[in-house]
Amino acid sequence: xxxxxxxPRSLTPKRTHYCPGCTHGIIHRLIAEAIDDLGIQEQxxxxxxxxxxxxxxxxxxxxxxEAAHGRAPAVATGIKRVHPxxxxxxxxxxxDLASIGTAEIIHAxxxxxxxxxxxxxxxxxxxxxxxxxxxxxxxxxxTTSPYGRDITKVGYPIxxxxxxxxxxxxxxxxxxSVHDPKHIIKAGRAIRKAFEMQIAGKxxxxxxxxxxxxxxxxxxPVKALERLKEEMIPYYPLGVFRSTEEVAKE
Amino acid sequence: xxxxxxxxxxxxxxxxxxxxxxxxxxxxxxxxxxIPEYMARRMPEVNxxxxxxxxxxxxxxxxxxxxxxxxxxxxxxxxxxxxxxQEGISYLAGAQVPCVIVNVARGGPGLGGLTPSQSDYFxxxxxxxxxxxHLIVYAPGTGQEMVDLIGLAFDKAEEYRNPVMILTDxxxxxxxxxxxxxPIREVTTEKPWATTGKKGRAKPNLINSLGIIGExxxxxxxxxxxxxxxxxxxxxxxxxxxxxxxxxxxxxxxTTSRVAxxxxxxxxxxxxxxxLLRPITLWPFPKQILADLAAQGKRFLVVEMSVGQLVEDVIxxxxxxxxxxxxxKLNGTVPTxxxxxxxxxxxxxxxxA
Ligand SMILES: Cc1ncc(C[n+]2csc(CCOP(=O)(O)OP(=O)(O)O)c2C)c(N)n1
Ligand code: SF4
Ligand SMILES: [Mg+2]
Numbered sequence: 001x002x003x004x005x006x007x008p009r010s011l012t013p014k015r016t017h018y019c020p021g022c023t024h025g026i027i028h029r030l031i032a033e034a035i036d037d038l039g040i041q042e043q044x045x046x047x048x049x050x051x052x053x054x055x056x057x058x059x060x061x062x063x064x065x066e067a068a069h070g071r072a073p074a075v076a077t078g079i080k081r082v083h084p085x086x087x088x089x090x091x092x093x094x095x096d097l098a099s100i101g102t103a104e105i106i107h108a109x110x111x112x113x114x115x116x117x118x119x120x121x122x123x124x125x126x127x128x129x130x131x132x133x134x135x136x137x138x139x140x141x142x143t144t145s146p147y148g149r150d151i152t153k154v155g156y157p158i159x160x161x162x163x164x165x166x167x168x169x170x171x172x173x174x175x176x177s178v179h180d181p182k183h184i185i186k187a188g189r190a191i192r193k194a195f196e197m198q199i200a201g202k203x204x205x206x207x208x209x210x211x212x213x214x215x216x217x218x219x220x221p222v223k224a225l226e227r228l229k230e231e232m233i234p235y236y237p238l239g240v241f242r243s244t245e246e247v248a249k250e
Numbered sequence: 251x252x253x254x255x256x257x258x259x260x261x262x263x264x265x266x267x268x269x270x271x272x273x274x275x276x277x278x279x280x281x282x283x284x285i286p287e288y289m290a291r292r293m294p295e296v297n298x299x300x301x302x303x304x305x306x307x308x309x310x311x312x313x314x315x316x317x318x319x320x321x322x323x324x325x326x327x328x329x330x331x332x333x334x335x336q337e338g339i340s341y342l343a344g345a346q347v348p349c350v351i352v353n354v355a356r357g358g359p360g361l362g363g364l365t366p367s368q369s370d371y372f373x374x375x376x377x378x379x380x381x382x383x384h385l386i387v388y389a390p391g392t393g394q395e396m397v398d399l400i401g402l403a404f405d406k407a408e409e410y411r412n413p414v415m416i417l418t419d420x421x422x423x424x425x426x427x428x429x430x431x432x433p434i435r436e437v438t439t440e441k442p443w444a445t446t447g448k449k450g451r452a453k454p455n456l457i458n459s460l461g462i463i464g465e466x467x468x469x470x471x472x473x474x475x476x477x478x479x480x481x482x483x484x485x486x487x488x489x490x491x492x493x494x495x496x497x498x499x500x501x502x503x504x505t506t507s508r509v510a511x512x513x514x515x516x517x518x519x520x521x522x523x524x525x526l527l528r529p530i531t532l533w534p535f536p537k538q539i540l541a542d543l544a545a546q547g548k549r550f551l552v553v554e555m556s557v558g559q560l561v562e563d564v565i566x567x568x569x570x571x572x573x574x575x576x577x578x579k580l581n582g583t584v585p586t587x588x589x590x591x592x593x594x595x596x597x598x599x600x601x602x603a
Contacts (some may be wrong), residue, residue, distance in 0.1 A: 043447035047317070057456050063319050064444040066458040068341050071311035072396060074303065078315020078323065081273060081299045086319075104311070107304035198265045 008032035010041045012061050021214040021221020023178045024052055024120065028059055030184070031089070031118060034192040035062065038199065043080050043088045046139040047072040049095035052213075070101025073108035076115040084129070087198055089116040094135040095125040098158050112144040112169035112203035112205040116194045119160060122213040123232065130216030134158045136234055142216070157235065160207050165241035171202035179228045182237075202244055210236055234248055252431050256317035258396050259284035259423040262416065263292065265397035266324050267403045270437035271350070272298035273323040277305055277331060280364050281420040282354035287324040290475070296311065296434070301509040304330040310338030310351070317342065317349040320444030322404055322437060326352035328420075329370050332378075339413060340379030344459025344470065348407035349383070350400065352416045356425040357581030362407055366420035366505055367581045371559035374417045375533040382471060384478050386414040386485060387532040389503040393427030399530070401432070405575035406485065408439045410477055417532060420582070421505045471534060478534075483527075487530035488539060488541035496525030498598060499543060501564050503529050507587060510553050524594055530561075537567040544572035550598060551575045553590055555583075 007013075010032035018024045035041050041062055048056040050069035059062035072090035080088045097119050099107050108115065124142055124200040125131040133143040135157050139148040149157075161175045171193055176187035187209055194205035210232050214222040219227060256264065263285050266274075274293060276286040286302065293300040299316075303309035309325045316323035327335060332353045344347060353374065357367040374387045386406055388399040396418070403414040445455050461467030492514070493499050500510045507528040517524045527543070527550075529536050540550075549572050552561040561576045568574055577593045580586045 019290075024494070042449050045387040045445045045447055047315075054460060054462075061448075061454055063447055064457070065315060065445055066460055067314070068311065068337055071307065071314075071338070074311035075315035075318075077308075078273070078275070078302070078312035078317070078321075079319040080315075080321040081301070081312075081363045082321035082323075084444055103304050103307055107308065111301075164417065191595045242374070 001047065010035040010061050012059055014058050016059055018052065018056060021212065022052070023211040026178050026184060027118065027120060027187070027209050028056065030188040030191050031091070033058060035186060035196050037192060038195055040087045040195065040199070043085065044049050045077070045083070045091070047090040048087070049090070049092040049096040049215065051096050053091050053093065053120065054127065056091050070096050070099070071104055072096070072101065072234070073104040073115070073117065073230060077108055077113050079117050081112065087116070087195060089118060089124060090193070091118045092120065093123045093126065094119070094133045098134040098160050109164045109204050109206070110167050110169045112171065114198055114201060114203050116198050117201050117206040119208040120211045120212040121160070121208055121236065124213050124216045126213045126216055130213070137231060159236060161206070161241040164206060170204045170206065170242050171244045172197045172205035174210040174240045175210070175236060177228060177233060177238055178238045179210070179225045187217050208236070251433070253428055255426050256393060256429050257424060257510060258282055258393055258418065258428050259354060260288050261393045261429050262326070262400050263288040264431060265400040266297070266404070267292055267296060268397070268432050268434050269322070270435050271324045271404060272296065273316040273320040273321045274298070275298050275323065275325050276302050277303050277309050277327065278428060279328045279331045281303060281356060281423050282326050282328045282352065282381060283354065284423070285354070289399040291541040300360060307338065308332035310342070313349045314338055314342055314345070314347055317347040318330070318345065318445050320441040321530045323349045324352070324373035325349070326354065328354045328356045329358050329367070332370065332373065336379035339385070340381050340383065341459050342413040343383035343385065343474070343581040344381060345457045346411040347413065347457060348411050350403045350407055350414050350416065353418070355417065364420060364583055366422070366555060368419060368504065368506065368554050368586060369556035369559065370417065370583055371532065371556060373536070374415050375563070383474060384533050384535070386410070386412060386481060387417050389417050389530060389532050390416065390422065390509050391489070391504060391530070393425070395430045396422070397429050397494065397599070398433060408441070410481055410525065412481070414539035416458050417504070419505050427585040442586055485531060486536050487527070488536040489528040489530060491526040493525035493527055493543060493548070493577040495523055496548060497523045498551060498594060499525045499527050499548050500553055500594065501527045501529070501540070501560065502552050503532060503560065506555055508555045509581045509585050509587055510590050514574070516587070517594055522598060534566065535563050541571070543570065544568040547572070549573045549575070549597070551577060551594060553585060554578045555585065556581070
């Protein structure tokens, strides 16, 4: 009998530390499935961020480097230049990538660095207890925007995909969501495509995944998925923002 | 072996290439620009990688990635840029990633000036970034040592899995001297810990300084301290010139050791008993030789281009067994041979310990 569903080889059997209902875990699985499908486990090197996914290296059965806050694209650059044949990906939150690490992500993208970035946008700093992130929505309450994000005082959220898509360097940029099975399947395809771009040597690829943080949003897992769909997607529209060519059509 | 005239900065760069360094990440800042410019030209000739990073912060993190992946990686900068690299240096030390960092120091604090300086001594030898860690720090005294010590730096970085710093200054970097270049070396170091992709290994490799689970952090620090004790036992280097019969010993490194040597030679020609103790490793510091010389009744004069940093290590090493005088220059000025000569003479005339 043919096996159609199983535990990804590229994930370790460890239990994650993520909160119940947090979608970080789903995204880990999608990455591992893509690595398995493409047969690249033995040549993949991941870079863990500073954020809730700081222990990502415990969960992926591939080589890893743990980077300083926001510096993962620079670390990825160093690894990729030493091992051009390796498949190098960073996994970064929105505080990590869109705040402290803006210089690193913009310049890695501008160089067309042949790496893959998985960008987790949950509109808060999850790990440090739910402070305002550069992606926090207008009016959203966080521990450092207790009256709601006031755009007249702290400005507007950053749309990373749209911003990076203005550069000539990136080969592939897509925003996806994981709020229901249909979108999870689409997100998996986007992640796989981003890796395919790297394997084909096309250059920089980034997939932004809209993700939940039920703990710091103060919502149940189900309500958090609803908020993602109803409040985040209107501000962060899903879709492909840049693709230099179609690869490996299914 | 070839003998060529080279600026100190270029000697460092070519010395790194000859030692098998193939990955350079930097950012422009005077007075070290000759290094990235040389590497931009030279790396493609040896199938190496040169990247002008978007900042010193990124450059040091590229070094972290490249060194962790097993490459011989180098970055260079000058004082303000080295300050920016400190976060990355702390991570490199914590994750035990071998690499070499060059500081062609200039005067500070702040934006400071372009004049040579030794006021980054504390930063280089006492940590600089956060946490209990040490770099191995070499201070070249000649163009030839620029070549030799950067080669040694890569070997020691890999032997101990520790970042190594070359601390030099604007004068040493800009001065031209004849140097003998060794042939290009093939590097064969085994790095079973490097992130290459698992390639059939049973367990993935991890480059990491996080110690949040259980006793991890204590274990990491015990391991680091054991390594530092081993480095202190095995890696101290210094030059002792005429210290045997000297009454007064000048302690100086890099540029000021050259100024001091000229003054000492003049005084010795006059029959005065003066010697030079030149630390080549600033960390580990040559404590024992200083303690031994102090026990023999010598007195010391420390000459620095700072208001007094190296002098603190000398005082600690001597530990009240001898008198330690200090001649320092504020950032923005360089000590002259005459000044050092006069200072030594005055001390000798005052006599006593
Ligand atoms: C230099 C530095 N500054 C601040 C921190 C504290 N810190 C840890 S995680 C984090 C925010 C992470 O938020 P995000 O990137 O959005 O990831 P999430 O936890 O939401 O997945 C911060 C500020 C740090 N570790 N290092
Ligand atoms: S704090 Fe938020 S992002 Fe972090 S694990 Fe919990 S739910 Fe997920
Ligand atoms: Mg976040």
